[in-house]
Amino acid sequence: MALSDLQTVERNETGIAAVLGILKQRFGERFQTGQSLREQHAHTTTYIPVQAPDGVAFPETTEEVQEIVRACAEHRVPVIAFGVGSSLEGHVNAPGGGISVDTSRMNRVKEVNAQDLDCTVEPGVTRVELNEYLRDTGLFFPIDPGANASLGGMAATRASGTNAVRYGTMRDNVLSLTAVMADGSVVTTGRRAKKSSAGYDLTRLLVGSEGTLGIITSITLKLAGIPQAVSGGVCPFPTVEQACEAVIATIQMGIPVARIELVNALQMRAMKTYSHLDYPESPCLFVEFHGSEAGVAEQAETFGEITAEYGGGAFQWTTVAEERAKLWKARHDAYWSSLTLRPGARGLSTDVCVPISRLAECIAETEADIAEMGLIAPIVGHVGDGNFHVLVLMDVEDPAEIALSEKFVARLNSRAVRMDGTCTGEHGIGQGKMGFLDQELGHGVDVMRAIKKALDPQNILNPGKIFPLS
Amino acid sequence: MALSDLQTVERNETGIAAVLGILKQRFGERFQTGQSLREQHAHTTTYIPVQAPDGVAFPETTEEVQEIVRACAEHRVPVIAFGVGSSLEGHVNAPGGGISVDTSRMNRVKEVNAQDLDCTVEPGVTRVELNEYLRDTGLFFPIDPGANASLGGMAATRASGTNAVRYGTMRDNVLSLTAVMADGSVVTTGRRAKKSSAGYDLTRLLVGSEGTLGIITSITLKLAGIPQAVSGGVCPFPTVEQACEAVIATIQMGIPVARIELVNALQMRAMKTYSHLDYPESPCLFVEFHGSEAGVAEQAETFGEITAEYGGGAFQWTTVAEERAKLWKARHDAYWSSLTLRPGARGLSTDVCVPISRLAECIAETEADIAEMGLIAPIVGHVGDGNFHVLVLMDVEDPAEIALSEKFVARLNSRAVRMDGTCTGEHGIGQGKMGFLDQELGHGVDVMRAIKKALDPQNILNPGKIFPLS
Numbered sequence: 023m024a025l026s027d028l029q030t031v032e033r034n035e036t037g038i039a040a041v042l043g044i045l046k047q048r049f050g051e052r053f054q055t056g057q058s059l060r061e062q063h064a065h066t067t068t069y070i071p072v073q074a075p076d077g078v079a080f081p082e083t084t085e086e087v088q089e090i091v092r093a094c095a096e097h098r099v100p101v102i103a104f105g106v107g108s109s110l111e112g113h114v115n116a117p118g119g120g121i122s123v124d125t126s127r128m129n130r131v132k133e134v135n136a137q138d139l140d141c142t143v144e145p146g147v148t149r150v151e152l153n154e155y156l157r158d159t160g161l162f163f164p165i166d167p168g169a170n171a172s173l174g175g176m177a178a179t180r181a182s183g184t185n186a187v188r189y190g191t192m193r194d195n196v197l198s199l200t201a202v203m204a205d206g207s208v209v210t211t212g213r214r215a216k217k218s219s220a221g222y223d224l225t226r227l228l229v230g231s232e233g234t235l236g237i238i239t240s241i242t243l244k245l246a247g248i249p250q251a252v253s254g255g256v257c258p259f260p261t262v263e264q265a266c267e268a269v270i271a272t273i274q275m276g277i278p279v280a281r282i283e284l285v286n287a288l289q290m291r292a293m294k295t296y297s298h299l300d301y302p303e304s305p306c307l308f309v310e311f312h313g314s315e316a317g318v319a320e321q322a323e324t325f326g327e328i329t330a331e332y333g334g335g336a337f338q339w340t341t342v343a344e345e346r347a348k349l350w351k352a353r354h355d356a357y358w359s360s361l362t363l364r365p366g367a368r369g370l371s372t373d374v375c376v377p378i379s380r381l382a383e384c385i386a387e388t389e390a391d392i393a394e395m396g397l398i399a400p401i402v403g404h405v406g407d408g409n410f411h412v413l414v415l416m417d418v419e420d421p422a423e424i425a426l427s428e429k430f431v432a433r434l435n436s437r438a439v440r441m442d443g444t445c446t447g448e449h450g451i452g453q454g455k456m457g458f459l460d461q462e463l464g465h466g467v468d469v470m471r472a473i474k475k476a477l478d479p480q481n482i483l484n485p486g487k488i489f490p491l492s
Numbered sequence: 493m494a495l496s497d498l499q500t501v502e503r504n505e506t507g508i509a510a511v512l513g514i515l516k517q518r519f520g521e522r523f524q525t526g527q528s529l530r531e532q533h534a535h536t537t538t539y540i541p542v543q544a545p546d547g548v549a550f551p552e553t554t555e556e557v558q559e560i561v562r563a564c565a566e567h568r569v570p571v572i573a574f575g576v577g578s579s580l581e582g583h584v585n586a587p588g589g590g591i592s593v594d595t596s597r598m599n600r601v602k603e604v605n606a607q608d609l610d611c612t613v614e615p616g617v618t619r620v621e622l623n624e625y626l627r628d629t630g631l632f633f634p635i636d637p638g639a640n641a642s643l644g645g646m647a648a649t650r651a652s653g654t655n656a657v658r659y660g661t662m663r664d665n666v667l668s669l670t671a672v673m674a675d676g677s678v679v680t681t682g683r684r685a686k687k688s689s690a691g692y693d694l695t696r697l698l699v700g701s702e703g704t705l706g707i708i709t710s711i712t713l714k715l716a717g718i719p720q721a722v723s724g725g726v727c728p729f730p731t732v733e734q735a736c737e738a739v740i741a742t743i744q745m746g747i748p749v750a751r752i753e754l755v756n757a758l759q760m761r762a763m764k765t766y767s768h769l770d771y772p773e774s775p776c777l778f779v780e781f782h783g784s785e786a787g788v789a790e791q792a793e794t795f796g797e798i799t800a801e802y803g804g805g806a807f808q809w810t811t812v813a814e815e816r817a818k819l820w821k822a823r824h825d826a827y828w829s830s831l832t833l834r835p836g837a838r839g840l841s842t843d844v845c846v847p848i849s850r851l852a853e854c855i856a857e858t859e860a861d862i863a864e865m866g867l868i869a870p871i872v873g874h875v876g877d878g879n880f881h882v883l884v885l886m887d888v889e890d891p892a893e894i895a896l897s898e899k900f901v902a903r904l905n906s907r908a909v910r911m912d913g914t915c916t917g918e919h920g921i922g923q924g925k926m927g928f929l930d931q932e933l934g935h936g937v938d939v940m941r942a943i944k945k946a947l948d949p950q951n952i953l954n955p956g957k958i959f960p961l962s
Contacts, residue, residue, distance in 0.1 A: 135847065135849060136744075137740050137744070137847075137848060137849035138847040138848050138849045138878075139743065139744070140847070160744075179689055180687075180688075180689040180693070181689070182687055186687060190664075191687050193687070193693065193696070194660075194664060203939070207935055207938075208935065209935050209936050209939055210933070210934070210935075210936065211933070211936055212914070212933070212936075213909070213912045213913055213914055213932065214847045214912040214913070215845040215846055215847060215877075215878060215879075215908075215912070215913040215914040215917060216845065216847075216848070216877045216878055216879075217650075217652055217656060217661050217663070217845055217877050217879065217914075217917050217918065218650075218845060218914035218916065218917060219649055219650040219651070219700055219843075219914075219916045219917065219918050219919060219920040219921070220914045220915060220916050220921060220925075220929055220932055220933065221700070221921055221929055221933065221936070221937065221940050221958050221959065222697060222700065222701055222705075222939075222940045222943060222958075223650070223663065223693075223696045223697060223699065223700055224933075224936055224939055224940065226663070226693045226696030226697070227692060227693060227696070227697055227943075229693065230689055230691070230692065230693055231692055235692075246746070247744055247745065247746035249746060250746070270607050273609065274606075274607070274609070274630075274717055275717065276716070276717035276719060276720070276783075278748070313746075314790060314794075316786065316790055317787055317790065320784060320786055320787065324784075373689075375685040375686065375687055375688060376685055377605065377607075377608040377610070377684045377685060377686075378607060378608050378686070379605060379607035379608045407685075407686045407687050408608075408685060408686055409685075409686075409687065438685075439683070442683045442684040442685070443683055443684070443685040444682070444683055444685040444687075444688040444689075444690045445690060446688065446689045446690050447685060447687050447688060447689065448687065448689050449689060450689040451689070451690060451691055455690075459690055459691055462683065462690055463680070463681070463682070463690065463691065463694075464679075464680070465677055465678065465679050466679050466680065466681055466682075466691070466694055467691065468677075469673070469679055469694055469947065470691050470692045470694070472946045472947060473692060473697075473943055473946060473947070475946065476942045476943060476945065476946030477939065477942060477943070488691050488692075489691065
């Protein structure tokens with residue numbers, strides 16, 4: 023995949039002009055066409071160039087989203103859903119122009135059913151907002167990508183994060199969705215029952231569809247009880263391989279670890295300085311356990327025995343909230359600390375995921391590749407799931423560096439697929455990874471294409487993403 | 493829904509004759525057309541009449557399934573996948589005739605990756621066979637419907653069972669599938685990574701599609717570690733409502749209960765006699781906890797405190813395997829014991845699932861309905877998920893009784909949907925529940941229909957199931 027491979031989408035100037043008029047008329051101040059706002063709605067956190075939409079609408083209800091989609095359908099104009107813009111693969115870009123549907127005004131928590139451990143939210147609610155809202159209920163929403171993403175965006179990209187190893191991903195935690203389809207109709211994909219065998223799983227079809235099959239306007243989510251006790255800590259290892267072996271043993275023992283994160287030596291160096299951590303500059307596992315007082319102590323002790331067996335250094339753990347908070351803040355600040363390794367550079371993030379038995383090998387080959395190609399690229403990973411991130415620090419003004427980084431990413435993605443893994447564990451395909459999906463799923467992409475054509479025959483929903491249409 | 497509503501599928505006599513010739517020629521003894529074998533392949537465990545296929549093929553490889561589907565596609569003849577025939581809603585019936593694809597010769601465990609906690613099996617492997625195969629690995633496959641179903645069938649109906657509350661359903665435990673699509677092409681829906689954001693979730697689309705989108709020929713499943721310790725027991729309650737309240741409190745406390753099953757008073761009466769259980773004839777919860785020695789003891793004790801708070805009687809629990817086995821055998825024999833309540837009758841099973849906060853109310857209304865309608869119908873339920881079964885014991889020779897039972901089921905299904913639940917938690921729609929899907933999902937059914945038409949334009953894969961095509 024190179025920038026030159028980005029799929030082009032032809033602009034329908036007449037249609038766009040018509041829709042701009044209709045939406046201005048209908049939404050007044052809630053429809054904006056100023057350049058900086060438009061560009062902000064196509065900004066990407068990577069180096070993929072901005073492709074701005076022609077206008078940004080701020081609907082407040084499902085019905086208003088329907089009006090927008092109907093106008094766009096009638097005039098064959100692209101519609102791109104927008105949460106907070108924290109996606110990483112150009113998901114919110116508008117290669118053929120069109121209308122960005124900003125969901126920030128759809129930010130109500132509609133209902134919390136504490137007895138059922140579920141809630142229903144509008145798509146613009148962010149995960150931090152939801153957890154603040156839930157504060158007094160004894161419940162929380164566990165899915166935790168780095169960014170304070172919108173829940174609509176998280177559903178659309180099938181996001182996960184540090185505690186997916188215990189709580190699953192958005193795939194597992196969305197009970198039901200309401201979405202506006204390409205023809206402006208509204209679908210609700212399920213009810214609040216915890217399980218169902220009623221027909222095709224439309225919920226899971228929309229989760230991860232990146233706005234290409236429908237615009238999500240309501241989400242019913244599973245919640246978890248705030249654990250009675252939490253313990254956590256850090257354990258250094260001489261090598262990444264030994265750390266990975268300890269992870270495999272932990273999972274196989276059935277220890278219900280809530281988080282188990284690998285930080286490699288280079289990333290530890292950055293975190294020591296940036297986050298003032300007092301650990302060796304070697305690969306480390308950051309872990310967290312959730313359960314009863316006795317349970318988390320038992321889990322931490324068993325984990326300590328496992329790490330010792332695999333060459334781990336002293337495993338220091340604590341149940342003191344402040345000490346754990348410092349560790350996890352450092353982990354969440356990994357992106358920012360890694361930027362200090364090369365001031366002025368921007369980070370290109372990757373997110374391959376492999377079977378855990380191949381993880382050590384995959385990371386080792388990747389570290390060798392980084393060294394051989396002369397890149398500065400620290401690694402952190404949700405290793406309980408076999409998922410890790412390489413952050414390639416590059417000078418985005420230097421085409422040679424971009425080309426080299428792209429070559430590295432292509433090799434990394436192919437390596438993951440060769441090891442029976444995926445090029446994307448949690449970021450999605452967007453524009454950035456379109457070149458890798460065929461490699462991974464082959465004829466499966468034809469099936470996706472057939473579904474897309476059946477549900478969005480005019481290709482107006484987020485065109486130019488996930489796969490080329492022909 | 494009444495029997496008269498079963499969807500008809502027109503027979504294509506010319507096509508069927510052509511395919512019978514082709515498959516006889518190609519498969520020899522592995523293609524059978526004898527009447528009793530054909531009828532056995534359409535037998536249902538309910539009262540839905542048998543609609544036999546015209547021939548039964550016994551393929552051994554994905555390629556052979558492709559050959560069958562291609563022949564059927566060319567001549568526009570229905571293809572119906574068959575596992576062991578334990579589905580409950582007429583899934584394997586052939587309303588327009590056609591070819592039954594019996595997967596019993598596709599019964600190899602292809603690969604077990606112990607480190608990754610996954611395995612790959614052919615669709616004809618049953619869950620008991622798989623667990624026997626895994627015996628020495630320290631791993632097991634947790635999904636446990638009553639019957640010893642084939643794993644292909646379990647995936648196709650999105651099956652679950654007693655321990656879904658802890659381990660999830662087939663939706664959560666299939667990592668990837670290989671399927672032969674309606675045009676004879678082969679799709680593999682994913683790789684072995686534990687999570688992925690690579691495009692549409694084709695795995696979840698095929699899980700629960702009841703053979704209408706593809707014929708599953710290989711399944712990669714998640715496995716779980718055999719718990720170090722298991723504890724379990726039974727607790728009687730004065731009322732179903734109090735039992736349900738205890739369940740809600742247990743789930744809210746975050747106790748990772750592995751099984752929590754409700755048995756109502758009538759079902760307990762049957763089990764006392766049939767399975768020689770020494771418990772009161774009142775609603776009971778059967779529970780099981782998985783974890784470390786200390787963990788399961790702590791869980792059982794906390795559960796005992798909860799049940800006492802909600803009016804439960806003495807909670808007797810044990811970690812002795814033989815004693816637990818007796819309890820769970822009684823639970824699994826619930827179907828057989830309930831038949832003793834009315835000798836000569838057949839059971840019509842239902843499987844609604846509601847949000848747990850509505851469970852007590854839903855069961856209470858249902859018990860009142862049973863009394864008012866004069867039915868004999870015991871209740872058991874996977875109540876941690878809000879899922880329960882009513883087994884209506886009826887004389888299938890008496891049309892008036894059938895009509896009455898159908899009326900009861902229709903009222904039950906509507907009640908569940910009204911309470912934001914589903915008409916089917918785990919059995920699927922098949923033929924038997926086609927009348928209820930619209931009520932539950934409305935326009936969602938149109939979306940399913942569009943997907944079906946896109947992926948199987950000739951409607952040859954298990955026609956006449958889930959929803960009418962127009």
